[in-house]
Amino acid sequence: MALDRLPAYVRKLRNAAGEPVYYWELPAWARPVKDEKTGAMVPAMRNGKPMLLASEKLGSDLAEVHRKAQLLNAALTDWRKGAEGASMVPGSVEWLFQWYRKQARFTSKKAKTRADYGKLMDMLAARETKKGAPPFGKRRAADVDAAAADRLYEMLRADTGPRQASYAMQVCRLVWSWATRHYKVTGVKENPFMGMGLTSTAAKGNRATSRAEYTAYRAKAVEMGFQSMATAAALCFEGCQRVSDAFGYVDPDAPDRAAIVWEGYQPGVEITLVQSKTGNPVTLPLFEEVPGEGGGVERVPLYPELEEELARSREATRSATGPIVVEERSGNRYVERRMSNVHRRICDAAGLPKDMTFTGFRHGGITEIGDAGEDDVRPVSGHKTLAVTRIYNKANAEKARRIAGARRRHIAAIGALDEARTK
Structure with missing residues (x-):
């Protein structure tokens, strides 16, 4: 084998010590391209099959460089020719x-x-x-x-x-x-x-995220310019939403997939959340009425953290319609891989645990409701399909309000206890 002539798509570079290092690089026609609709980078396609190879370092041993490059080039040829390629027996x-x-x-x-x-x-x-x-x-x-x-x-x-x-x-x-x-x-x-x-x-299963971790995550996401991620975290933690519903991921099998939209949000009143798994929307009341100190009735917000993030998102996007959670760089819905990458960047920057998943926000919210003394979280989480009748929906909304009230009292009690411990 002549080792002086490099295989196709192999480049020779030098490391910091001046020693030669070889890399195999995808040709331009096989590299990922930008999706015009989503703005996301997607694999190049041939014969209905995506290119899943990636450029990689081959090392400095020329014999190994030739061997590895030969395998990669053969795989590249197979992809280019498709399933009916000559090399596929x-x-x-x-x-x-x-x-x-x-x-x-x-x-x-x-x-x-x-x-x-x-x-x-x-x-x-x-x-x-x-x-x-x-x-x-x-x-x-x-x-x-x-x-x-x-x-x-x-x-x-x-x-x-x-x-x-x-x-x-x-x-x-x-x-x-x-x-x-x-x-x-x-x-x-x-x-x-x-x-x-x-x-x-x-x-192991997804760990429930604590409120302290959730608060730190939101703050760091906003600081890094990812308001959308802070809002999605609030929808999952406060509203106990599934990650896929909070983001309304682009799904090739369901291009018309519903998302949580601004049209379903009335500030200080209610927000309608999507439940793709059950097919039913869940409407969360955002306030409860309590007797005022000077008489009359006073409105108390039930989800101030969620509404804080929603207000910032609305100001950032200047939107009154369409999906609430969209990428800052494109204005479109997230694709799952992009969300995962951004989530990990935020966690690392905030010094949060490696095992902190986005699903953990939903688990943390549901755990918090249970700790507040409420066993049935269906009116908030949408775990089970409910009969669509006027009376049942009214009772369901009232229970959702009661759950949120108990949860706020639990949050206040834990906060007061933590404050007392520091004195």
């Missing part, structure tokens, strides 16, 4: 993955699930199971046995961690299980990914 693992992508068992899944499965299948197809050997995708699918599956799992555990490795094996188990049902087409008669005894799924 029928019956191979990569061919099986492409076959599975065309099955209703795969296409009926949600867009995010399809994307996650697709990334794992592409990662597995390009995976080297032995140094110098062809990648896993080039192996004959019917020849993959239990020993090979176990070796692949252990390699992934070492490189990507137990959670990602388990997820990858679960995807393989689904693919091979469906392939065995259609063995006359696939040639696969056994599923080597069954009975693996996978012990690592999610490490």
Whole structure:
């Protein structure tokens, strides 16, 4: 092998010590492009398949540089040519993955699930199971046995961690299980990914975020110029909303998906929240009436923190209609990956825990309601579909008001106790 001539798409740079380091870079035609509607960067597409490879460092060993670049360039060629590419052998693992992508068992899944499965299948197809050997995708699918599956799992555990490795094996188990049902087409008669005894799924559930963490998060988000994130956090914590409902993510399977909109908000009166899972809206009263000190009736705000963020968002966006939570840089709804990246930046800047997820805001709000003595949080959280009748809705709104009142009293009591402890 002539090592003096670099493979396609490989660049030679020098590190701080002046030593040569080589990088494989995606060609311009395969790089992510900007979506005109959302402003988000999306993968380049060929033959209905997204480009999931990324530019990467190859190191300084020329022999390794050539070997790795050859594999990456082969994968790039396969993507460019599509499932019918000349290098994709029928019956191979990569061919099986492409076959599975065309099955209703795969296409009926949600867009995010399809994307996650697709990334794992592409990662597995390009995976080297032995140094110098062809990648896993080039192996004959019917020849993959239990020993090979176990070796692949252990390699992934070492490189990507137990959670990602388990997820990858679960995807393989689904693919091979469906392939065995259609063995006359696939040639696969056994599923080597069954009975693996996978012990690592999610490490643990989402931790409930405390009010102190929630307050610190909002302050840092505003400071960093992400008012939208502070408002979304308030919708999740105060309104106990699901993350997907607070952000109204762009969903390829549901382009008309509802979002929490300004039209449903009456300052100081009520706000209507979306419940995509149940299909029902939930209207939260934003005040309760109490006897005034000088007689008469006084209105007391029930969600001052939420309304504070809503007021700042309205001032920042100058909007009276449309989705409440939109990205500052584009004015459009967030895509999930962008939200996750911004969330982590805010947490890191605020010195908040690594395990603090956005779902934790909803969990924290529901926990706070329970701590206030209310067991039934359905009128706020929308956990269960409720009959749509005038009488029931009235009772439901009144209970939501009572829940919020109990919650405010609980917050005040905890604040007074904390203050007393510092004296």
